[in-house]
Amino acid sequence: MDWLRANKIPIGSYGEAAIDWLIDNFLWLFDTISNILSTIIAGLLYVLATPSPLIVIAAFALVAFALRRSILAALTTAAGLLLIVNLGYWTETTQTLSLVLAATFVCMVIGIPLGILAARREWIYNIMRPVLDLMQTIPTFVYLIPALILFGLGTVPGLVATVIFALPSSIRLTRLGIVSTPRQLVEAGDAFGATPVQRLFAVEIPYALPQIMAGLTQTIMLSLSMVVIAALVGAPGLGVPVLRALNTVDISRGLEAGLAIVILAIILDRFFRIDEEGRK
Template sequence: MDGFRIPVGQWAATAVDWIRDNLHGLLTAISTILSWLVDSLTDALLNTPIVGVIVVAALLGWVVRSWKFAIGTVVSFALILAMGQWVTAMQTLALVLVATIIAILIAVPVGIWAARSDRVSAIVKPVLDLMQTMPGLVYLIPAIVFFSIGVVPGLVATVIFALPPGVRLTELGIRNVDAETVEAGHAFGATPGQILRGVQLPLAMPTIMTGVNQVIMLALSMAVIAGMAGADGLGKEVVQAMSTVNIAKGAEAGLAVVFLAVYLDRLTAALGDLRGQSSSLLNLLARRRALAASAPRPVDAAAEETERRLQPTV
């Protein structure tokens, strides 16, 4: 077997070179759009008063989860500010949010398609296996070749790495919808699109939101790798701390990543189970409306007497 070798790596390099040389215009357009999205969101977060960002984040936590979570959000964001990591945290948050939105826009339609076609599912699953098991650093190599150093290769690598759970859990959620419920929709004459929008997606939403949660967590886990590609944010801080063996900087950047991860994890988990959040502001208002609707109305004696007199006598 000496000398026997399949040049898979060379084939991959040739494919990357071909894409770079022949799709330069498309790659430039993608780079421009992605860079603009991240930069715009970063500018929006940084130009908003810090107190405003913290208040909005805390209100979101209270609305969908609880007042305790809102207080924890204020404390954790205040700690990020106190550690001097506010700017880098907002840069990482912008990168994660853009990557998550792009991943969801791809994952949900692909997951629905795979749930409705066994053939598509059979094709998609090995691709997802490859995307999940391939080391994240490997994605950076072609991404840097295509888009050079900066935020875009880190964003592309993050999307690829975080995408699979969204597809898998969307497919799982759609497939686990009760078949009798779907058949009832068909019996009432609903079209496949109406059944998808009115039956399957609402019933599968908790599972889909679990997928969104996993996408966010994986995107945050790629923050350091994005920093290696030159993306600004907490990942870049960690990379610099590693290169200079700066324990203080590494600990602060790492804790800031943890605080962001906990906030986004709890927030998306609550969005997937809004009815189960008994302490949320939404459920509190819903209970008050229900109590108001069920309370007995005051009896107007004069109106009752007038109505009695107007009734015909037998």
Template sequence: MAVIDLLTTKIPIGNWVEAIVNFIITNFSGVLNDFSNTIRTIINGFEAILSFGHPFLLIGVLALIAWLVKRDIGLVSFVVLGLSLILNLGMWEPLVITMASILTSVFVCLILGIPIGVLKAHSKIVDVITRPLLDFMQTIPPFVYLIPALMFFGLGNVSGVIATVVFAIAPPIRLTYLGIKQVSEELKEAGRAFGCTPFEMLYKVELPAALPSIMMGINQCIMLSLSMVVIAAMIGAGGLGKPVLRSLSTVDIGLGFEAGLGVVVLAIVLDRLFGRD
């Protein structure tokens, strides 16, 4: 009977999580505010850079980057025509906000993710600890991230960026780890033969050899960040997700299609610029 009662009694996991969140808010509000202000400053900085001058200036810069990176006139034409279409549709300001949020999210993901991936590749303990955490972060529904982000940082772009970082940080960690683990022993042995210190082995041998895998992680991070645009709009984040959400609430098919088209164009541009050939 006691066993049946134990099996039928609900484990109060939700209450425990709520208690932890309330404890963090109560005791670490100052740290959370400082972190929020830092993220907001980075977002505003990217927005200021992207908004500098006429929109055609940014279009020209992105077209130039596309040419320098890919040497593909078709991609350059798509960048110019696609972004000009977004400008014509009146979606330029949401596009800039979305790009600033994505750049901030990817910047934070890479600053944290690549070093964690390096540690994960060199430490069995870090690997064991991070593996279930990354599995959890990649499988839990993205909407769940919005609740603690909203409670910790309130409505706005900061909460959206934080939720995006949690959602998108796993690929840089895992693919950095995978790239370093796949570096051949012959290459490492050659580095040791030339007297490389552990740090020199990392940045002269392992990271260059793992660069294709790391770049794939960056590409996936960008795509996952972009996929959070509409979801983050539910907690007050601006950008292209906002008109999509508004069109959903008002059943405005035209507005939803125009905003969705902006997301598609931006996704293709970023994927072609940072994806593998």
């Protein structure tokens, strides 16, 4: 055992050298990615934070009614957001919402094509599977450190960490929906002379839509679970008061900020949830 401990494999040193090499050779790329992500978040935040809270709340209530065809859904959405305003966390809520929406957008843009590719080629999924397992099981702080080094302090490293944590859900559930398409439907598409692309968009994706939407809601929930982690690297939002409450053992502030996160999670889940008939 002494010999084994004395001949330590320098994995940490190798990782540090890899990060230094990335900084030396691809800093321009990380700066470009950081600028793009910052622009997306800033645009979303402008749309959410510039109008009066009442206007934004009314818009959310209308969207809830349009998606769920339920007055109760619209009223509960408005009531939840009004409670957030009453608690004094509206600004933090818009910041968190912009971060979650940006992370979800990135996850779905990357995850859906990768999920389709994994469904098409089993050997590709066999390669991706251990990587996806690693992305979800490795402690968040492990990849938060290189994200902080590569992208600097602020919202972007929090967004990157959120994407790494939430991305596997969209990939796996998209693949599951595609591979679950009944063979009879696929054969019917082939019988009508559909090309693989036509079959994908006309048969497989419509059938897989409930699974894809489930991946979307899971991505949103996982993104919301990362708001406190993102606050540790300077990302604004509801994670900041939660972190401050934790540091000062402020039960009142922690309960209120946590309630705001729960309300936001429930509203977003109701927006994108698929019902039993496969419709919103």
